[in-house]
Amino acid sequence: MTNSGASANAERADAARNRAVLIETARDMVADVGVDKITMDALAERSGLGKGTVFRRFGTRAGIFMALLDAGEREFQARVLSGPPPLGPGAEPADRLIAFGPARLRFLRENREIARAALGGRTPVPSGPPAAMTQRHIRMLLAKLAVEAPDAEILAMQLTAALDVPLLLYPEPHAPGRDDGDFEQRLSRGWEDLIRRVIRPGGP
Structure with a gap:
């Protein structure tokens, strides 16, 4: 038997x-x-x-890249949930929220071609578990900061899009005579400025 x-x-x-x-x-x-x-x-x-x-x-071939992206997402999420501060627990919510942007942008930049291949031309914008995880994390930090917003869920969705969409859908701008770092650095500075405006007294 x-x-x-x-x-x-x-x-x-x-x-x-x-x-x-x-x-x-x-x-x-x-x-x-x-x-x-x-x-x-x-x-x-x-x-x-x-x-x-x-x-x-x-x-399918796209499935290879989806699996690669999923494995990378799991590693990134582990850093967010249990890694060292300020990305991981132990820092103030504002510092974690600001640190999340550059870390997420770096991950997306490093995996941009993999993400595009995973989408396989079927999905025009980022969606599914990775975006949902980002949105939940941002929503949690906004709640800890007691940010006053008419619709906190929509605010978290819009902040998620501010990170996920540019590196996947837009070509990197090259302004003549402009020497202020690469696209990722500019997006990181823009993220910090955006978050500081959102969390300042009086709300977004």
């Missing part, structure tokens, strides 16, 4: 190991050859796993 429970556990463990191998291999390939060169066949060949395994794990 076979132990079906042990067999199922072994299967799940194998699937988890294969997924971890594929995620790490895909990350290495992004660094080595760039997003455009990654295909299901290329990932299977470099990982040493079968093409069928790659299809079962990701389904």
Whole structure:
């Protein structure tokens, strides 16, 4: 008589190991050859796993990048929830909110091409769990700051869009004769200015 429970556990463990191998291999390939060169066949060949395994794990090419983005999001969320301050717990809510912007912008910039490939032309703007996590975190910090707003949920949504949308949808502006840092730095300064205006007495 076979132990079906042990067999199922072994299967799940194998699937988890294969997924971890594929995620790490895909990350290495992004660094080595760039997003455009990654295909299901290329990932299977470099990982040493079968093409069928790659299809079962990701389904489509866009699924590879969605999985990469998801893994990166989990790491970013861990830094927000339990990492060192001011991004993580232990700092004043205003300092955490200000620090969140540059950290999120850096994450988005580093993963911009992966995010675009994950969207696969089907979703025009960022949506789903990552944006929802950002919105919840901002909403929580606004509540701790007792920010007076007619609709705090909408304010949190708009602040989320201020971070997620520019790096994904807009080309970086290049103003002639302007030497004030790159787009990410300008967005970070704009975020701090925006937050200080929102949290000042009298509300946004």
